Amino acid sequence: MYAMWMQTKAETLKVLRNPYYVFWSLAMPILFYFLFTKIINTGVDDKQQWHKHYLMSMTIFSIMGSSIMTLGIRLVQERTEGWSRFMRITPLSEYSYFIAKMMAQTVIHILSIMVIFAAGIIINGVSLSFQEWLLSGLWILAGSLPFLALGTLIGTMKRVDTASGISNILYMALAIMGGMWMPIEILPRTMQAIAKWLPSYNLGNGAWEIISGRYPEWFNVLILSGYFFLFVILSKYVRKKQEAI
Amino acid sequence: MNDVVTFYNVTKTYKDQKAVNEVSFSIQSGEIVAILGPNGAGKSTTIMLMLGLLEPSLGLVQLFTHSPKEKLVRERIGAMLQEVSVIDRLKVKEILELFRSYYSNPLSLSELIKLSGMSTELLNQRAEKLSGGQKRMLNFALSLAGNPDLLFFDEPTVGMDIKARANFWNTIRILKDKGKTIIFTTHYLQEADDVAERILLLHDGKLVADGHPSEIKKKITKQSVSFLASTDLTLDQFRSLPHVEDVYLEEGRIYLITNDTDTVLFSLIKSNSSAEISEIQIKQGRLDEVFEQLTLSKEAQ
Known part of the structure; x- marks a missing residue:
């Protein structure tokens, strides 16, 4: 147990000291939030609603970044540099190692959510009820699971270059098409139809529902769980195949 | 065990x-x-x-x-x-x-x-x-x-x-x-x-x-005792010494190949005077040589 705690602590420190994380998961979302709610006139009628809506979008954008990019690239690095192999001769089991990594990611996500929510309050004086803050935060935290699973899948790639290239594309595509940068109503119809089936849109939609005084739709939960299981099964399958050699 | x-x-x-x-x-x-x-x-x-x-x-x-x-x-x-x-x-x-x-x-x-x-x-x-x-x-x-x-x-x-x-x-x-x-x-x-x-x-x-x-x-390289000898000594003379496996002459030095340098040394000193043989050297087979032999035999294949 002590080892697991120490491992979680170490993993958390490593992410916090990672410039990738600080840039993509904290600086960029806050900068975007500032730009699209303060500087650029988006011509939205209900400004307050937009401030809330976009705060949720940017928080999810942040969580997606740390799940897909930070975690995925990290896992590939650890393998190519011989660390994963070295860990196998220590008494710490692979399972504990993985759990510690996930716990560290959760700690990081809680931190990101709090920082970006705070930025919303400071920049635009966003005001939600306590229940809405809590619920949207928890929803985003739980909804990060399929993205973490996707990060693990990316983590099975052989080279850091490939992993960072592909995760970058996936990250941006999921963010834009899921309506994180601008509401999907602006996108063409076919894109909108595709978006409904993406994990990013479904995570976003749940949060947007919460801040509008409703609850996430069952469909959102279903799609997110579906992606979670899909990515978990895929990455387990790929890892099995790699180990067989 | x-x-x-x-x-x-x-x-x-x-x-x-x-x-x-x-x-x-x-x-x-x-x-x-x-x-x-x-x-x-x-x-x-x-x-x-x-x-x-x-x-x-x-x-x-x-x-x-x-x-x-x-x-x-x-x-x-x-x-x-x-x-x-x-x-x-x-x-x-x-x-x-x-x-x-x-x-x-x-x-x-x-x-x-x-x-x-x-x-x-x-x-x-x-x-x-x-x-x-x-x-x-x-x-x-x-x-x-x-x-x-x-x-x-x-x-x-x-x-x-x-x-x-x-x-x-x-x-x-x-x-x-x-x-x-x-x-x-x-x-x-x-x-x-x-x-x-x-x-x-x-x-x-x-x-x-x-x-x-x-x-x-010992197993792979041989040790040797070598010395300078006066001209009237023949190689065959040394071949009969106990534990000597091979004898040869190289650049004026006589080399006795053996796996027991001590015994060879004693018998040399007993049977010869310092006028006859001089500048005795013992060469231990070094592990580097063992290694080289192996590497060479591998490359030769």
Whole structure:
């Protein structure tokens, strides 16, 4: 147990000291939030609603970044540099190692959510009820699971270059098409139809529902769980195949 | 007997190539063993098999009479492998504390620093900022974190400067005195000769020799006694001396090939005066030569 705690602590420190994380998961979302709610006139009628809506979008954008990019690239690095192999001769089991990594990611996500929510309050004086803050935060935290699973899948790639290239594309595509940068109503119809089936849109939609005084739709939960299981099964399958050699 | 390492009829096949071919040996507690051989002889594969990082295609590998993958075995082993970089974005102290937390009876931080030869100033540095030699020292410290009974070092001194190397072997001797079992591979033949009490000589995946460095030298290279002789002495005269296996003349010196230089020396002195023979030299077969012979025979094929 002590080892697991120490491992979680170490993993958390490593992410916090990672410039990738600080840039993509904290600086960029806050900068975007500032730009699209303060500087650029988006011509939205209900400004307050937009401030809330976009705060949720940017928080999810942040969580997606740390799940897909930070975690995925990290896992590939650890393998190519011989660390994963070295860990196998220590008494710490692979399972504990993985759990510690996930716990560290959760700690990081809680931190990101709090920082970006705070930025919303400071920049635009966003005001939600306590229940809405809590619920949207928890929803985003739980909804990060399929993205973490996707990060693990990316983590099975052989080279850091490939992993960072592909995760970058996936990250941006999921963010834009899921309506994180601008509401999907602006996108063409076919894109909108595709978006409904993406994990990013479904995570976003749940949060947007919460801040509008409703609850996430069952469909959102279903799609997110579906992606979670899909990515978990895929990455387990790929890892099995790699180990067989 | 309580074998620390059991390696029984082990074969490891990659595609069609046998990296390790029907190798058997066992290592007892407190032994210090060098695995020696030319490149591609199967040294690293042997280490990986012992650590459970590779599965044998055939045969049995056990540490402390258990599978190397068991937790109770991992509690008792430590290793320094090739091509492992350091964990980045953590300070040296944080990494050491992290590794200590994996084991139930770790060495204290101060002991780790002392044994590995690191200076305490390094503790607050980020691991990725260390020099190559300092990184090796950190990895050395990590291998000792759990106070292991059995230690593996794959080419440990590569990338170490002379001082670090001396410190490393010094620590190895301290560990040996504490009763640890130590297994290492090396390209520096002198090191194997100096440090190990037993050498496993691998060649093309096969175990070609297993014994004390001196036994191995005896087995593979011949020792010689050579001297300058006055012209009236003939080579045949020396051929009849006990223990002399061969005699030849090279650049004015007579060489007597033997596996017992002492006896030959005594009989030489008994039967000849100093006027007849002079400038006696004894040449011990050096392990480097053993190694070269093997490498040459490999290249000749």
